[in-house]
Amino acid sequence: MANSPAYKVRLGLITATVWDNDGFYSVDMSRSYRNSEGQWQNTATYSHSDLLNIAKCAERAEIWISRKINHAQQ
Structure with missing residues (x-):
């Protein structure tokens, strides 16, 4: 079974898809289109025209991730 x-x-x-690898977070960015x-x-x-949404997704x-890390450290 693949990880969610x-x-x-x-x-x-x-x-933007965030993956949790035992507390190490990685992010995949992708653009959808119809073939x-x-x-x-x-x-x-x-x-x-995608760049602004990439920046906003990356910021979110x-x-x-910062909230998750800060919560885990408390």
Whole structure:
């Protein structure tokens, strides 16, 4: 069974997925798009119009991780 993400945030077509690896957090960023058959796919290639949502998703992921780390240290 695959591990579930610890946290996910989506803005527009951009998604940040946070993974918890025993207290070490990593983040995957992806952009969704529809292929020629109309099926949803993901890519790690971004256009200029994606950059603001990437920054916002990264900030929200960082805030979530910081809260988790701070809560664990208390």
